[in-house]
Amino acid sequence: MIKTSIITVNYNQPAVTIDFLKSVAANTKQDEVEIILVDNGCDEDHSLAFKAIYPEMIYLRSSKNLGFAGGNNLAVKVAQGEFLLFLNNDTEIGPNLLETLIAELEANTDIGLISPLITYFDDPEVIQYAGFTPMNYFTCRNEGIGNMAKNIGQYDNDSRETGFCHGAAMMCRRDTLAQVGLMEDSFFLYYEELDWCEKFRKKGKNIWFTGKAVVFHKESQSVGKESAIKTYFMTRNRMLFIRRNTSLITTCLFSIYYILFVLTTKVASYLVRGRIDLAKQVIAGVLWNFKNRKDSEYIGFKKI
Secondary structure (H helix, E strand, O other): OOOEEEEEEEOOOHHHHHHHHHHHHHHOOOOOEEEEEEEEOOOOOOHHHHHHHOOOOEEEEEOOOOHHHHHHHHHHOOOOOOEEEEEOOOEEEOOOHHHHHHHHHHHOOOEEEEEEEEEEOOEEEEEEEOOEOOOEOOOOEOOEOOOOOEOOOOOOOOEEEOOOOEOOEEEEEHHHHHHHOOOOHHHOOOOHHHHHHHHHHHOOOEEEEEEEEEEEEOOOOOOOOOOHHHHHHHHHHHHHHHHHHOOHHHHHHHHHHHHHHHHHHHHHHHHHOOOHHHHHHHHHHHHHHHHOOOOHHHOHHHOO
16 A cells, blocks of 8 residues: 555646656655645646656646645545645655654554744745644634744654644544545635544544644745735635534634624725725625635535
């Protein structure tokens, strides 16, 4: 049986994905891994270019953009590995990533999902992720541990439970995933990994961070650092996450806080800056939740 399935999703980023494949090829043993690449509603078929870098890869092409969750879920259905490693295509890895994550999972069977230290590719001495604090479900806010700090080795031997994993790099066991289930397709983009962590926790599994291995992240390559699609899904899915993972009263209190204070301020800020396009996306993200408010697919506490 293959030890590890490495899963990544490409959306119109062939050059970035090629760099990713080169990194994986240089830092893994081909007889122990399979790479599954999902071309997710892309404008062009780049399979030949991808296979020129990694001929043994499994290439899946979806004519429709399934989003981050849907793309990864498509790959899971064909994955054969004992361990599944989900990596953004805008990441590059080091030589000990797989061995370190597998060792952590094998040493502690209570771990459900694990992420490594993540630093910025353009400035690898700056940390993006060293874990997350727990969520305040009334505000849907938490903090990134180590974010923007200089990496001086302070997390090199750190391995611990954390609030949430990071969607750019996370690993789980195949048999645990079978118990927990796939990511929720309804998120499409953003917050799906946080929701997935909640699903692991509901099955009694811990969410884990280790600083013993590092991934380098080119962050926001696919949607931009400030874009209409990012604004829409960040707004929409913050509400969806709370609806799926808290009680009705918590959802109501959060919604009052979020709409009256957070989003009102954000819309005003966008209008002052002349970004009417982004202001419209904030409003659209809120309206989506109200339009789908009675659908049990989107209301998690009805399914618990």
